[in-house]
Amino acid sequence: MQPAVYRILDANLDRAREGLRVIEEWCRFGLNHAEFTEQCKHLRQELATWHHSDLRSARNTPDDPGTGLTHANEATRGTIAHVLQANFCRVEEALRVLEEYGKVYRQDLTEAVKHMRYQVYTLESQLITQHRHQKLHQAMLYLITSPSETVFETVEAALKGGLTLVQYRDKDADDLTRLNHARALRRMCHEYGALFIVNDRIDLALAVDADGVHLGQHDFPVELARQMLGSQRIIGRSTHNGDDLYRAIQEGADYVGVGPVYETPTKAGRPAAGLDCVRHALEQCPIPWFAIGGIDANTVHDVLAAGAQRVSVVRAIMQAEQPTLAVQYFMAQLDQKRRSQMGQKFAKQDSITDPWM
Numbered sequence: 001m002q003p004a005v006y007r008i009l010d011a012n013l014d015r016a017r018e019g020l021r022v023i024e025e026w027c028r029f030g031l032n033h034a035e036f037t038e039q040c041k042h043l044r045q046e047l048a049t050w051h052h053s054d055l056r057s058a059r060n061t062p063d064d065p066g067t068g069l070t071h072a073n074e075a076t077r078g079t080i081a082h083v084l085q086a087n088f089c090r091v092e093e094a095l096r097v098l099e100e101y102g103k104v105y106r107q108d109l110t111e112a113v114k115h116m117r118y119q120v121y122t123l124e125s126q127l128i129t130q131h132r133h134q135k136l137h138q139a140m141l142y143l144i145t146s147p148s149e150t151v152f153e154t155v156e157a158a159l160k161g162g163l164t165l166v167q168y169r170d171k172d173a174d175d176l177t178r179l180n181h182a183r184a185l186r187r188m189c190h191e192y193g194a195l196f197i198v199n200d201r202i203d204l205a206l207a208v209d210a211d212g213v214h215l216g217q218h219d220f221p222v223e224l225a226r227q228m229l230g231s232q233r234i235i236g237r238s239t240h241n242g243d244d245l246y247r248a249i250q251e252g253a254d255y256v257g258v259g260p261v262y263e264t265p266t267k268a269g270r271p272a273a274g275l276d277c278v279r280h281a282l283e284q285c286p287i288p289w290f291a292i293g294g295i296d297a298n299t300v301h302d303v304l305a306a307g308a309q310r311v312s313v314v315r316a317i318m319q320a321e322q323p324t325l326a327v328q329y330f331m332a333q334l335d336q337k338r339r340s341q342m343g344q345k346f347a348k349q350d351s352i353t354d355p356w357m
């Protein structure tokens with residue numbers, strides 16, 4: 001057996017185990033997810049059983065020309081999602097190398113790492129799903145875009161203000177324009193670690209690998225969207241009354257919009273559902289819900305007082321002179337409401353069990 005093959009197997013066993021350890025640490029300390037943590041640990045330990053001394057003894061780091069190679073993208077990671085993505089790539093590539101070179105070393109290694117590689121693919125999909133849904137539950141402010149010459153500048157300014165959930169909505173543009181805009185906005189949102197949702201169009205959401213789609217009462221049913229998008233993507237539903245809300249929950253929507261609370265020119269012709277829809281959602285909605293419709297600096301206090309914990313806005317940010325400040329204002333109001341509620345809950349019970357907090 002050529003020493004070079006041993007060196008390749010040694011290096012890639014190290015690479016795979018190191019990448020899994022990076023992922024494991026987020027599962028353990030970032031997600032507090034015992035099952036994912038255990039899966040990573042088991043894969044690491046299984047790889048360790050193949051790391052025999054004949055492979056380790058072939059290591060020759062001083063003569064390794066690769067140690068000096070670096071890539072500009074390796075220096076920094078924009079978000080945790082980028083850290084996870086880079087390390088899943090590292091693990092999957094290393095396992096593929098082990099599988100190929102294992103064919104000239106030991107057939108049982110090849111079989112073992114092939115099985116591990118598919119386990120890692122599944123874990124990656126589960127983690128992406130978990131990450132998306134965790135970010136959805138943590139999102140308190142939801143920007144829905146409106147057609148604008150400065151839509152990209154406005155969204156980026158909002159993301160710089162701490163916005164974590166964006167929906168691309170343009171009822172008038174042609175499909176090619178929507179495709180290009182959605183691609184650009186999805187890239188921008190993910191650079192800032194924000195979720196990107198597409199309004200109405202399941203095909204467009206799939207085409208740009210969006211984090212999800214938002215469907216109105218007269219758009220495609222949630223069931224069809226779920227068949228096309230799977231469980232790993234987010235599906236939101238518009239609701240205007242108690243029946244809509246009940247049905248959306250039964251259909252398995254991941255979140256709902258509740259409103260319009262006030263009449264709004266952004267959704268002309270849709271009558272206001274009033275603050276009662278907020279009060280009803282507070283009592284009846286177990287999934288994340290966003291009050292929407294006519295919410296701005298003048299109305300947000302009443303909407304929060306009626307029980308909203310999350311709000312969705314269009315004009316208040318899209319038409320703001322300074323979108324960054326507008327986002328920071330709303331986030332401060334929402335955080336203050338959340339803290340006051342946490343305080344009240346602690347006052348009422350020994351431990352907080354609210355799954356959305």
Ligand SMILES: Cc1ncc(COP(=O)(O)OP(=O)(O)O)c(N)n1
Binds near residue numbers: 169218219312
């Ligand atoms: C969060 C949220 N709620 C409601 C809507 C409205 O969706 P839209 O497609 O604009 O109108 P309908 O399909 O509900 O009539 C939304 N986009 N986002």
Ligand SMILES: Cc1ncsc1CCOP(=O)(O)O
Binds near residue numbers: 259260265267295315
């Ligand atoms: C899309 C949508 N659905 C219900 S109200 C609304 C628009 C809300 O826009 P604005 O925040 O400008 O009132």
Ligand SMILES: [Mg+2]
Binds near residue numbers: 200
């Ligand atoms: Mg719609």
